[in-house]
Amino acid sequence: MLITESVNVIWKHAIKPNASEELGLTMYSIMEKLFSANVVTIEPDIKYIRDALQIGVKYRIPVYDSLFLAQSQHHKTTLVTCDAKQAAIAKKLHIPVEMM
Numbered sequence: 001m002l003i004t005e006s007v008n009v010i011w012k013h014a015i016k017p018n019a020s021e022e023l024g025l026t027m028y029s030i031m032e033k034l035f036s037a038n039v040v041t042i043e044p045d046i047k048y049i050r051d052a053l054q055i056g057v058k059y060r061i062p063v064y065d066s067l068f069l070a071q072s073q074h075h076k077t078t079l080v081t082c083d084a085k086q087a088a089i090a091k092k093l094h095i096p097v098e099m100m
Helices: 002-014 021-036 049-059 063-075 084-092
Strands: 079-081 097-099
Touching: 002 021, 049 063, 049 084, 063 079, 063 084, 079 084, 084 097
Parallel strands: 079 097
Antiparallel strands: none
16 A cells, blocks of 8 residues: 555656656656665555554544554554644554654
8 A cells, every 4th residue: 555655646746737757757766766675665454454444433534544553553663644634543542653
C-alpha cells in the first residue's frame, strides 16, 4: 500500500499546472531507489489487516488509513503523516506522530 500511496502523491504533483510527466517519473525513480536500497521496507498488508479493521471500526476511518496506524503500532515506530485526523487517532493509540 505504501507504494500505491506514494505513487498517488507523485501523480498529484505531476498533474499540477507547473509540473510535468517528466517530473513525476523523476520522483518515481528516486522512490524506487529508496526501496531498492532498503531505506524503506515493504511488508504485506495482511500482517496488519485485522488490527487495521479494528482501528477503522473503532475510530470510523477507512482501513486504507488505519493500516498505517496498525503497522506503526506493531513496530512501535513514529507515524509520519499529513492527515490531521490520522495523527489525532495515532495520539489516542499512543503512537508517536510527526505531522508533515
